[in-house]
Amino acid sequence: ILNGSDAAAAINATVSNATMTGASSAPMGTPSDLTSLIAWINSFSALRDYFKLIILGGAFETLRRFYSFSYVSLVDRFYISASFESDDSAFCWMMLWLSSLPEWRKFRDFTVSTNSLGLGSDAIELEDNDEEDSTSRSRTRPVRYLPSYAANYTMWYKRRWMRITRTKEESRWYTDKSTLTITILSRDRSVLDALILEARKKWLSARADKIDIYAMEGSDWRFVSSRPKRPINSIILDAGVKELILDDARDFLKSKTWYSERGIPFRRGYLLYGAPGSGKTSIIHSLAGELGLDIYIISLSKFGLDDTTLNSLISSLPPECIAIMEDIDAAFTRGITRDTAGTELDDPHRREKQAKGQDDEPESKDQQERAQEHRPGGDVGSTRITLSGLLNALDGVSAQEGRLLFATTNRYSVLDAALTRPGRMDLHVEFRLASRYQAREMFKRFFILRLAERFAASIPEREFSMASMQGYLMAYKVRPVQAAEDIEQWVKEQREERERKSKFKRNEFVKEEVKDSASVPAAGSSES
Ligand SMILES: Nc1ncnc2c1ncn2[C@@H]1O[C@H](COP(=O)(O)OP(=O)(O)OP(=O)(O)O)[C@@H](O)[C@H]1O
Numbered sequence: 001i002l003n004g005s006d007a008a009a010a011i012n013a014t015v016s017n018a019t020m021t022g023a024s025s026a027p028m029g030t031p032s033d034l035t036s037l038i039a040w041i042n043s044f045s046a047l048r049d050y051f052k053l054i055i056l057g058g059a060f061e062t063l064r065r066f067y068s069f070s071y072v073s074l075v076d077r078f079y080i081s082a083s084f085e086s087d088d089s090a091f092c093w094m095m096l097w098l099s100s101l102p103e104w105r106k107f108r109d110f111t112v113s114t115n116s117l118g119l120g121s122d123a124i125e126l127e128d129n130d131e132e133d134s135t136s137r138s139r140t141r142p143v144r145y146l147p148s149y150a151a152n153y154t155m156w157y158k159r160r161w162m163r164i165t166r167t168k169e170e171s172r173w174y175t176d177k178s179t180l181t182i183t184i185l186s187r188d189r190s191v192l193d194a195l196i197l198e199a200r201k202k203w204l205s206a207r208a209d210k211i212d213i214y215a216m217e218g219s220d221w222r223f224v225s226s227r228p229k230r231p232i233n234s235i236i237l238d239a240g241v242k243e244l245i246l247d248d249a250r251d252f253l254k255s256k257t258w259y260s261e262r263g264i265p266f267r268r269g270y271l272l273y274g275a276p277g278s279g280k281t282s283i284i285h286s287l288a289g290e291l292g293l294d295i296y297i298i299s300l301s302k303f304g305l306d307d308t309t310l311n312s313l314i315s316s317l318p319p320e321c322i323a324i325m326e327d328i329d330a331a332f333t334r335g336i337t338r339d340t341a342g343t344e345l346d347d348p349h350r351r352e353k354q355a356k357g358q359d360d361e362p363e364s365k366d367q368q369e370r371a372q373e374h375r376p377g378g379d380v381g382s383t384r385i386t387l388s389g390l391l392n393a394l395d396g397v398s399a400q401e402g403r404l405l406f407a408t409t410n411r412y413s414v415l416d417a418a419l420t421r422p423g424r425m426d427l428h429v430e431f432r433l434a435s436r437y438q439a440r441e442m443f444k445r446f447f448i449l450r451l452a453e454r455f456a457a458s459i460p461e462r463e464f465s466m467a468s469m470q471g472y473l474m475a476y477k478v479r480p481v482q483a484a485e486d487i488e489q490w491v492k493e494q495r496e497e498r499e500r501k502s503k504f505k506r507n508e509f510v511k512e513e514v515k516d517s518a519s520v521p522a523a524g525s526s527e528s
Helices: 004-025 034-042 045-078 089-100 102-106 131-135 189-206 241-253 256-261 280-291 307-315 329-334 348-355 364-372 387-395 438-447 447-459 465-476 481-520
Strands: 077-087 112-113 143-146 153-155 162-170 176-185 210-217 218-227 268-274 295-297 321-325 403-409 427-431
Touching: 034 045, 034 427, 045 077, 077 089, 089 102, 089 189, 102 153, 131 256, 143 162, 143 307, 153 465, 176 189, 176 329, 210 280, 241 280, 241 403, 241 427, 268 280, 280 295, 280 321, 280 403, 295 307, 295 427, 438 465, 438 481, 447 481, 465 481
Parallel strands: 210 295, 268 403, 268 427, 295 321, 321 403
Antiparallel strands: 077 176, 112 143, 153 162, 162 176, 210 218
16 A cells, blocks of 8 residues: 555656566657658567568469459450350250260260250160160159269360350259359350350250140249140041131231231230030140140149239240140139139129129039139148239230230139130130040041941030040050940940939038038028
8 A cells, every 4th residue: 555655656667667668679769750650560570470471461362363353354355154054945955965965975974864854865865775674664764964063074166165064053952953154265156156056956856846844933934844746636626626726826926017017916815615624735735736836834823923923924935935824713713803812702603693692602513622622731722813913914014925825714604704805815715525526536546437436326425525535445445346335335334423423412512501501590580
């Protein structure tokens, strides 16, 4: 414990001591200008070393950056680089093209994949010489050699050096997206153009007998599969029906100028309606093959689909293609309404009855079944499409020009008039249950004419679908006589089965009714 003067003396001693310590490691006083600052810093030996390190490190980093910058500019200047993403068709063109190059066979590092990536049959496939195994399921998925993610491939293309790399997008766990990058030693962009055109040509010729099918993925289109074209003469319809649709579509595709001169949007909608299994879907696929167009499937019941996404999907359709909306009525019974997001029925008849206060009519069994199919648990319950959203998407400003839209339905009458009006659905074609003529032609497709007459005579007009008859004939693949003999029995059995089913449905319906009326509290009056 110090008294006041002792404490002051002690502080003085400490200060002078500190000054002396400082003076011993930094001999100079506080620097007043830059030179003396450097000299002052220099006087600290450890700091000097740090300083040197910083300068050296900085110099190295600058050199590194300069090198990579110069490399990139050099590459930019002398090389052309193009990336192809796996969710785009161009990626498939390049893969097919690559796998067909003789040089490709010389490499030794591949990703072996059973994922077809839409490649044609001439892609490199594993040769399977095991004759005995020729029917095994292992042959159903060809094995392909694709560029590996780990390797860099270099080769010569038209006397130009080329490097190929394939990288995987790690951030998107839910997709297998990858990018193929092709770098060519050339300053001439036309080399890349020629390469891409060559790849595209190869792709197109590989699928001359196929059509590509695309489905919705988020707000994009994703390639799903390639299917062999179905010959149009394999579809048996009443005289003139096929020709009507085919000629109309052909005529439309040739009329672009006609439409633009008259200020009419260059789009055409077809509504195919009628009995299930009567060939609506089949004719669309066949037509796509005939017209050389790809198919884009629009599923209005897709989980998470809303008006905005639908709009952007429809506007991003390619200029000439076939868009299909199957079972468009299902969307309505499920509850697309003009203004609200999918909660109530929008059957026009029903609305009319509601307006008149007569909505006591129960949903038809068909409606009930469909509604049941689409209740929560399936993805349909989550759709957020409104009718006005659908109408806008079909003919709004962004709706793609040149597309053919095919909508199919089994229940024509429930569709809203706004949806089916000309401009949206220009041609309405009815598909009925099979006629005798169709039955005979289908039999002929399977077997021979003589028996076909007998077969057709046993088929009642417009009672069975072509699909059910096809199912019957397929069970008799190599027994035509038997097929013709058994048909009467089949018709009888089908009728009985139908009767049994409808009786069952009626009973179920009555039970439901009873249950419903039991659960409704009595209104108080003895009548009720
Ligand atoms: N008119 C037809 N000519 C030839 N085959 C047909 C015909 N109609 C149906 N089929 C055959 O029946 C099966 C079902 O046909 P498709 O899917 O085209 O019928 P759909 O009318 O679209 O049925 P749904 O309304 O139930 O979707 C197909 O395998 C098809 O080959």
